[in-house]
Amino acid sequence: MNKIEEAKITKSKKKRRRLLFRSIILVILLAAVVFALVSNLNKDDPEIGVGDQAPNFKLKQLNGTSDSLSLDELKGKGVMLNFWATYCKPCEQEMPYMESLYPKYKDNIEIVAVSLDTTELVIDRFVDKYQLTFPILHDNKGQVLDLYNIVPLPTTLFIDEDGVIVDIVSGGLTLDRIESYLKKIQPD
Amino acid sequence: MKNIICKSCGYENQEGTVLCQHCGNPIEKNQHIDGNQNSQLLNMRYEGSARRSKTYNKSIVDKLWNFFSSVRVGVWLIAITLIASAAGTIFPQEMYIPPNVIAAEHYRDQYGIIGQIYYQLGFHNLYSSWWYMILIALIGISIIIASIDRVVPLYKALKMQKPKKSESFLKRQRLFGSTEQLSDEGKQNMISNLKKNRYKVTEDNGHVLAEKGRFSRWGPYVNHIGLIVFLLGCLLRFVPFMYIDDFVWVREGETVVIPSTDSLYYVENKDFILETYGDTEEDERFKEALDKQSGMVAKNFQTNAVIYENTAKSVVGEEPNLEMIKEDSIKVNHPIKFDGYALYQSSYQQDEFKSMSFKLHKTDDEQEESLGSFTIDLANPKDEYNLENGSRVVIDQYFPDYYLDEGEPRSETKYPRNPAFVFLVYPPGQEEPEISFAAIGRNVDASGENQFKLGLQGFDVRDVTGLSLRRDYTLPIISLGGIIFMIGVIQGMYWQHRRIWIHPKDQGIWISAHTNKNWFGIKKDIEKIIIDTNVNVVDQEEQQQKEQKEQKEQKEK
Structure with a gap:
């Protein structure tokens, strides 16, 4: 009985670890994609825009x-x-x-x-x-x-x-x- | 989720396992996964291990994960990207059309209605469109997740291989042989032959596993790592620190700020040199070839440049405090390099006007005897010039790039490409000026009563060099990705993972063999190993094909 419970606990731990691992990888990849898209979109935009502090000259x-x-x-x-x-x-x-x-x-x-x-x-x-x-x-x-x-x-x-x-x-x-x-x- | 107990050896396998990870015995209910049920031979991919993607499918994270883990999805993504990439080559991309045309009109006029559709769908900038980038990104994600999902089970499966395999597993290998009678000596001979052929041999109770070239199995994954590093390098091009691509025009004698360097660096153009073949005596030998060419053949484009650093922490626009850091010549493919930046020779314009000289003479003097002359620096003209005879010439208007706009003189740009002046000439002792207009090849007397005339005496020209600024820290990363990719390819292509199992059976043995490629090679190995024994190994696949062929021929008869 004890053994079965132990096995169950390890399994649920494993499952949680797997979910965490997958989530982290997916979030990292998603962040990379968003970064690429946003950078590409802003490529032609001026670096200085509305709401920014006007740089001194x-x-x-x-x-x-x-x-x-x-x-x-x-x-x-x-x-x-x-x-x-x-x-x-x-x-x-x-x-x-x-x-x-x-x-x-x-x-x-x-x-x-x-x-x-x-x-x-x-x-x-x-x-x-x-x-x-x-x-x-x-x-x-x-x-x-x-x-x-x-x-x-x-x-x-x-x-x-x-x-x-x-x-x-x-x-x-x-x-x-x-x-x-x-x-x-x-x-x- | 339940683990599966192997009926042959009792090992507890993960859900989704096709071949028992311990003894290789086919797990009955999972044979459909690798299509083993209709075949006499076993499919050995991923060692029949449970690919996690094919089993769990619970939360949204798992579903997303499994989507990207699928090889089928990956292949579809690649196929779609290939088609899209091909579509981008039907008409030129926007960066390759002439710079002075409007893209919308250009595509319509050049390629008709199809061109217009092409433009409106955004295909003229296809490779930087958001959807193309998403496709590439999805392929990247697919590569990463599919690799993780396969390399982990494969690694585990190969690590825990046991020499003892189930008979069903052995019999269903492509190369299989047996003998009913083999002496211990004969068997030892085989083992030493295996070792001689650089096989790694493990024994367990008379069961033998001989293996070589296992590392070639990691080839595809090393290859994928290379691709990911490569994509990462491309991604880093969006970081301004990592990748700078800019351009600057510099006139001879001018010092200008180099763009994209935060006003830290300045470049001076000391001289721009354009050499053509035929200029020097030693080019005589090319005479024949040159005669066949119409026009000049360029030999060298060169800018003698000086790079300065602005050491004053000045506000933009203030006079910089320049310190020379480098002086060198910039030639095509030989940039000047400083602080990670490189300036490349990339364009030029010749003979821009630098200065113009005029002389004053009496209108009715046919000899045009000079009463005084002056030179105007076109980059910095003075308000007035005092001549030797006491006359004064005031520049009333200056048009660097003169044109007539509905009868009104104007300048098209700020560059002195077609300089023109309206002069006020004050003869000695006279208060009322005479107005005259002077340009290259033109001299207009507005009133028609001018006593004095300003004649063009001469002009100086200078060249303008176009320099490209580059800083690319992503190149080492992209190269590294390429190198890793190549290592992966070599690893997977030039080595094969060969395994031979020897299974004691009664008085004799069974022998099975598997390789991931190059069956010819492993057959040669086996020949060397079973030499001097009565073992006969057959290629079951070839045999099957032969039998099918014979059956067919018999039917035809």
Whole structure:
């Protein structure tokens, strides 16, 4: 009798061990598959997305009084970070909209436009043409572009006062849309 | 679940056992599993042990486990993957179509309605589609689980082999022989012959088991381990630390940040060199062959590069503090290597404009005598240039890549591919400028009344090199997987697991033999072992076939 019971106990132990072993193997394999699929899906996505902290950078400023500007200096203010170039038509179209909204929001929101042109000359001429007063930065090596993984121009990021990215918009914007985005990042 | 008691030797076998793990006696009720019931000979796969997948089927975990454990499921998965892989080769994948076309239109225009369906089903990116990856993953899971489920029982079965086997087991082996009379001496002779042929002999009460090449049975599993390591290596390519693949353009004289290195490394292009055959005197010997070719034959693509490390912990965009770490030439297949990265020569553009020189002369001067000249660095043009004669030239507009957009001059890109300028020329002592437009091969006087003209004096060009950045730590893992795979193949292919059983029967013996492959080889072995005895071993399978053939022929007669 004793022996049979003993055998039963060993058997149920064995069974439990087997179930545990199988479960662990299956979970590991499932995790590997999920990892592969998620990684593949995110392959083309920007590394920096909505909800992330906007990484800091420091670039030469081509207009205004200061020589350079870093993103960290703007903490406490909302930031509209616009990536553009003089040869890009939709960028050119939205510049006057940004300029027209700038005076109204400049106390709470900084509009920062990062140009990807090679030469300062073309940017200077462009700034003169449109009488731009918000800071124009020059990313001639494309480092900040690389940091933010920006592909199409223009791309605009809307960053709140804590440095968190609220919206990322690819392509040109209309006056109304810019204003609605600005309202979202306006500190209370 | 009940264990099965062997009727022949009384050993307690696990549920699902086909052949008693002790004496090999067929377990009556399980013969259907390996299809033994209709055959005179026994199927020896997995030693007739209980494959766990075929027995327990209780919880969801067990059900899932058994699904993947099935060889049939595995074969189906492989078949489906093969068909899918083949489908991906019907039309080119997206990465092989021209880069400047829209994929949706390209497939429709090139291949018609079938191409459009192909595109819409996502077959243009088949090998990185989620469902293709799931198929590969399922095969991987199937390999792992099926291996675990088979290698464990097989290992146990081979480990606890007993020399004494049931008569039914022995009689139903493919190679079987017997003799009614064999002296002790004769038997000892056989055993020493076995040892001479490098068999490992175990004896138990007159019963003999001789075995060799057992390790070849592990070949398929070693092989599977190799495959799993290989798949693991491929999986690790998704980890950015393990695998980096990027690209950078560098102009001659420029130093740029190398992408994907967190702005840590910079590369300078000192010179890009393109050599073609026929450039040097020693290439004379190729003259005949070269004449047959239309166009140039490239001999060398080379970038003389310097690698720098940014030692300043600076914010991105700030001026880096560069320290040279390596200077070398990059040639095709000869990358420059640093810190696990490798930069490969992979593309180039020649003759991009670097600078342009203009000279000022009187419009009506036919000799075009220079009144002063200046050179514009196209990467960094100045606002104004002061000439020798006191004139001032101001750049009003600069279009690096000039084109006319509905009559409006614009630049297509930022690269100086077709530079054009609008100049304001202030002659000495004059407040009002003259406006002129100058581009390569073009000089337009907007007003038609300009007294001075800016003529293109010359230009400098430079080359642009395209470098591929690679870091691949998965390669050693993938290679290791390949090596393990090969070892498994060799192990399973070049060795065979041969076993010979000698069973004392009355005054004589029975002899049976089994091998997992190469029956010819084991027959040769047996010939050497039974030499000088009156044992006669027959191949029962061949005999059966012969008999069937004869029966058939008789029927036909």
